[in-house]
Amino acid sequence: MERNEIFEKLNEIFRDVFDDESLTVTEETSAADIEDWDSLTHITLISEVEDAFDMKFSMKEVVGMKNVGEMADIIEREA
Amino acid sequence: MDFLQLKKNCKKDMSALPRYKAALxxxxxxxxxxxxxxxxxxxxxxxxxxxxxxxxxxxxxxLDPASELYAFAPQAVIFCxxxxxxYEAYCECEDRANFAASTHERIRGYWERVNARLHASVLQFTFAETDDNVFGNYALKEETSFYxxxxxxxxxxxxGFRAVKNVYPVDTDGxxxxxxxxxxxxxxxxxxxxxxxxxEALPRLAFEAVSVVKALIGRFKKCVILDLDNTLWGGVIGDDGLEGIQIGELGQGHAFSELQRWLKELRKRGVILCVCSKNxxxxxxxxxxxxxxMVLRxxxxxxxVANWEDKASNVRYIQKTINIGMDSIVFLDDNPFERNLVRTIEGITVPELPADPAEYLSYLQGLDLFETASFSAADRDRTAQYRAEVGRIRLQEQFxxxxxxxxxxxxxxxxxxFEPFQYPRIAQLTQRSNQFNLRTVRYTEAEIEQIASDDRYITRYFMLKDKFGExxxxxxxxxxxxxxxxxVHEWLMSCRVLKRGMEEFIADKIVEIAKENGFEAVIGEYLRTPKNAxxxxxxxxxxxxxxxxxxFVAETAGYVGHKTYIKE
Known part of the structure; x- marks a missing residue:
C-alpha cells in the first residue's frame, strides 16, 4: 500500500474516532496536537486502525509510537 | 453496533429519554x-x-459510608x-481447593454492603471461564486447577443470584x-x-447489561407472533395438506420441530404465543x-388469527386484544414482504430470519431477545389466562x-x-406493569418484603376469578x-381485568381501609410516563x-361507593 493511501485511510479513521470532520493528520501529528487524544482514546484509535488495515500492533508499538508517521511506518511493514 | 458508534451516541441529546442511574x-x-x-x-x-x-x-x-457510590444513590450497582x-489472586492462594468458595464469599460481601446502604439492584458480571492450561485436559479432573x-x-x-433477590447476573462467560x-x-x-x-467484546457486554436493566424497568419481550407456512412447518398447509407439510420425520421437518420445541419452552417461561397466518x-x-x-398445540x-387481511392490521388487532406494548412483541415470518410490512409498525421487533430453515433456531437464539428479571409460577399459567380472556370476549359479544x-x-x-408466598409475583407486577400504573414505582422482591412489615404502610393485593377461570x-x-x-403510594393493575368494575372495586376498598383506620381522606397521585396515559x-x-x-382527593366522610358486580 502506498504511503499516501495509508494516510488517506488514517485520516478517515482519525476523523471518525475524534468525531471531527475538519481533522487532517500529517507525518508529524501527535497526541499533543489533538485535544481528545488521551490514553483512553488511543486504545480506541489503535483498535480501529487494526481493524481497518487488518493487522495488529505489538504492545511495544502501541506505547512507543510518537506520531502518526511512526504509526504509518508500522502499518507499511505489517499490512 | 461497534464501539465507535456507541461512543458517538454518548454525545447525543438524551434530555427527552427516561433516566436510569447506575454505578460501575x-x-x-x-x-x-x-x-x-x-x-x-x-x-x-x-x-x-x-x-x-x-x-x-x-x-x-x-466500605466507606461517605463514599461517592453511596452519595450517588444509583438504581443499580454493576460489579465487573x-x-x-x-487468576492473580488464585496464584497467591494457598488453599486452592477452596479458592472459588472464598472468592464467592468476598463477592457476596460486596452485595451485602451495597444492600445495607442502598435500595438498588445489583448487576454482577460472571467470569469468563478461561483455562491457564497448566494441567491440560486433566484440569477438569483436578479440583485445585484454575479452570x-x-x-x-x-x-x-x-x-448467590438465587439466594440474594436483588442481584442479577450479566453473563460475561456467555x-x-x-x-x-x-x-x-x-x-x-x-x-x-x-x-x-x-x-469488539464491549458492545456485546453492554448489550447484555442493558438488557438486564431494561428487564428491571419492565421493558422486555412478552409475546411472539408466528406465521405458519414455512415458518412453523415446511410447505403450505392449504396446498400440501396435513400429510404433505414437513414437520417431524418428513423432509426438513426436524428443523421445524426443533423451532417449535423452543417456542414451547418460551411459552412455559411465560412468553405468550400468537398465530398470524394468511389462511x-x-x-x-x-x-x-x-x-x-406437531409440538405446538x-x-x-x-x-x-388466520384470515386474508393484511398482516400489519392483524398484528395491530393481536396487540390490542392481548393488550401489551408493541415494543414487547416479536414477529416471526419467513416471507420478506410480510416482515417489511410489519416493520412499518413502530416498536415491534421483526428478526430477519435466515433463508434456510435449518438456521432459524440458532439465529433466533443468537439474538438473545428474551431477557427477564423474574420468573414465577404465574408465568406458566399466562397462556391459559389469555386463552380464557378470548372466551370472555366471545361471551361479551353475546350480551x-x-x-x-x-x-x-x-x-x-x-x-x-402482602404475604410472603406472593412477594415474587407482587414484585414482578411492579416491574412489568406499564399502562395501568399510577406512579410506576418499581420494587424488588426484597423491597416488597420490607414494605410488608413496615407499619407506615398498609398493603393489599387483589386476586380475581370468574366463571372462565382464575x-x-x-x-x-x-x-x-x-x-x-x-x-396511594402504589396502585397498579393488570390490563387484562380492565373495565369490568375492578378499578371501582379497588377504589372503594381503599376508601374503606382509610375509614376503618381513622383517616379523613385518601390522596391519589398520577405521575405521567410515556405508557400510562x-x-x-x-x-x-x-x-x-x-x-x-x-x-386527587376523596374525603372518607360522605364517600359514595360504586356499583360493581364483584363479590368478595
Missing part, C-alpha cells in the same frame, strides 16, 4: 465499558447516568470483576463463549491498560389439532347489555395484605400513612376531586 465498579479499567454501556442504553431509549468509579475501588467505595485479576475453580465460582455465583476467547480479549489491552475485554382458519388450525408430530396459542355481561361473569375478588394476582396497592391522610383521568372518573398538582 470494577477491578479492571472500566472507562471503555462505561462508554459502551451509556451508548447502548441510548440505543434502547434510556439516558444512563453512570458513576464510573476509579480503577479497583470496590473495597473503598463499598475480571478473570485476569482472579475447575473458575467454573465452580460461576456456579457458586449462580447460587459472551466469551459465543465470541470465542481469541476475539473476546486482547492481551495487549490488558497488559497496557488493564482492559480485560477486546473492543382459512379451519385449514390453519388442522395441524395443531390433528398432526401427530392449540392450548399453547393464546390468540389464533347486548354490558351490565348483563358483567353480572354473567360471576366475578369474585380476594383482598389480602386471573390470579392482578392488582397491587401500597398505602402510605400521612397523618390524617392515606396516600390510560389512567390519566382515573381518579377523576372514580369521583376523586382534582387538586391541580396531579393529586
Amino acid at each position: 465498579l470494577g477491578d479492571c479499567a472500566t472507562q471503555h465499558l462505561a462508554t459502551a454501556l451509556k451508548g447502548y442504553a441510548y440505543e434502547e431509549g434510556i439516558a444512563l447516568e453512570l458513576f464510573d468509579a476509579d480503577y479497583n475501588q470496590i473495597e473503598a467505595q463499598t 470483576l475480571c478473570t485476569e485479576k482472579l 475447575c475453580q473458575v467454573k465452580k465460582l460461576n456456579c457458586l455465583l449462580s447460587d 459472551v466469551c463463549r459465543r465470541m470465542g476467547l481469541e476475539r473476546f480479549r486482547d492481551p495487549k489491552l490488558y497488559a497496557i491498560a488493564k482492559m480485560p475485554f477486546s473492543m 382459512n382458519e379451519d385449514t390453519a388450525k388442522e395441524p395443531f389439532e390433528k398432526h401427530p408430530e 392449540m392450548e399453547d396459542i393464546s390468540l389464533f 347486548t347489555s354490558f351490565d348483563d355481561y358483567l353480572r354473567g361473569l360471576e366475578m369474585v375478588a380476594t383482598v389480602r395484605p 386471573h390470579g394476582l392482578i392488582s397491587v396497592v401500597i398505602l402510605e400513612k400521612r397523618e390524617r391522610e392515606l396516600f 390510560m389512567v390519566e383521568k382515573l381518579y377523576e372518573r372514580l369521583g376523586f376531586a382534582d387538586r391541580g398538582d396531579n393529586t
Whole structure:
C-alpha cells in the first residue's frame, strides 16, 4: 500500500474516532496536537486502525509510537 | 453496533429519554465499558447516568459510608470483576481447593454492603471461564486447577443470584463463549491498560447489561407472533395438506420441530404465543389439532388469527386484544414482504430470519431477545389466562347489555395484605406493569418484603376469578400513612381485568381501609410516563376531586361507593 493511501485511510479513521470532520493528520501529528487524544482514546484509535488495515500492533508499538508517521511506518511493514 | 458508534451516541441529546442511574465498579479499567454501556442504553431509549468509579475501588467505595457510590444513590450497582485479576489472586492462594468458595464469599460481601446502604439492584458480571492450561485436559479432573475453580465460582455465583433477590447476573462467560476467547480479549489491552475485554467484546457486554436493566424497568419481550407456512412447518398447509407439510420425520421437518420445541419452552417461561397466518382458519388450525408430530398445540396459542387481511392490521388487532406494548412483541415470518410490512409498525421487533430453515433456531437464539428479571409460577399459567380472556370476549359479544355481561361473569375478588408466598409475583407486577400504573414505582422482591412489615404502610393485593377461570394476582396497592391522610403510594393493575368494575372495586376498598383506620381522606397521585396515559383521568372518573398538582382527593366522610358486580 502506498504511503499516501495509508494516510488517506488514517485520516478517515482519525476523523471518525475524534468525531471531527475538519481533522487532517500529517507525518508529524501527535497526541499533543489533538485535544481528545488521551490514553483512553488511543486504545480506541489503535483498535480501529487494526481493524481497518487488518493487522495488529505489538504492545511495544502501541506505547512507543510518537506520531502518526511512526504509526504509518508500522502499518507499511505489517499490512 | 461497534464501539465507535456507541461512543458517538454518548454525545447525543438524551434530555427527552427516561433516566436510569447506575454505578460501575470494577477491578479492571472500566472507562471503555462505561462508554459502551451509556451508548447502548441510548440505543434502547434510556439516558444512563453512570458513576464510573476509579480503577479497583470496590473495597473503598463499598466500605466507606461517605463514599461517592453511596452519595450517588444509583438504581443499580454493576460489579465487573475480571478473570485476569482472579487468576492473580488464585496464584497467591494457598488453599486452592477452596479458592472459588472464598472468592464467592468476598463477592457476596460486596452485595451485602451495597444492600445495607442502598435500595438498588445489583448487576454482577460472571467470569469468563478461561483455562491457564497448566494441567491440560486433566484440569477438569483436578479440583485445585484454575479452570475447575473458575467454573465452580460461576456456579457458586449462580447460587448467590438465587439466594440474594436483588442481584442479577450479566453473563460475561456467555459472551466469551459465543465470541470465542481469541476475539473476546486482547492481551495487549490488558497488559497496557488493564482492559480485560477486546473492543469488539464491549458492545456485546453492554448489550447484555442493558438488557438486564431494561428487564428491571419492565421493558422486555412478552409475546411472539408466528406465521405458519414455512415458518412453523415446511410447505403450505392449504396446498400440501396435513400429510404433505414437513414437520417431524418428513423432509426438513426436524428443523421445524426443533423451532417449535423452543417456542414451547418460551411459552412455559411465560412468553405468550400468537398465530398470524394468511389462511382459512379451519385449514390453519388442522395441524395443531390433528398432526401427530406437531409440538405446538392449540392450548399453547393464546390468540389464533388466520384470515386474508393484511398482516400489519392483524398484528395491530393481536396487540390490542392481548393488550401489551408493541415494543414487547416479536414477529416471526419467513416471507420478506410480510416482515417489511410489519416493520412499518413502530416498536415491534421483526428478526430477519435466515433463508434456510435449518438456521432459524440458532439465529433466533443468537439474538438473545428474551431477557427477564423474574420468573414465577404465574408465568406458566399466562397462556391459559389469555386463552380464557378470548372466551370472555366471545361471551361479551353475546350480551347486548354490558351490565348483563358483567353480572354473567360471576366475578369474585380476594383482598389480602402482602404475604410472603406472593412477594415474587407482587414484585414482578411492579416491574412489568406499564399502562395501568399510577406512579410506576418499581420494587424488588426484597423491597416488597420490607414494605410488608413496615407499619407506615398498609398493603393489599387483589386476586380475581370468574366463571372462565382464575386471573390470579392482578392488582397491587401500597398505602402510605400521612397523618390524617392515606396516600396511594402504589396502585397498579393488570390490563387484562380492565373495565369490568375492578378499578371501582379497588377504589372503594381503599376508601374503606382509610375509614376503618381513622383517616379523613385518601390522596391519589398520577405521575405521567410515556405508557400510562390510560389512567390519566382515573381518579377523576372514580369521583376523586382534582387538586391541580396531579393529586386527587376523596374525603372518607360522605364517600359514595360504586356499583360493581364483584363479590368478595
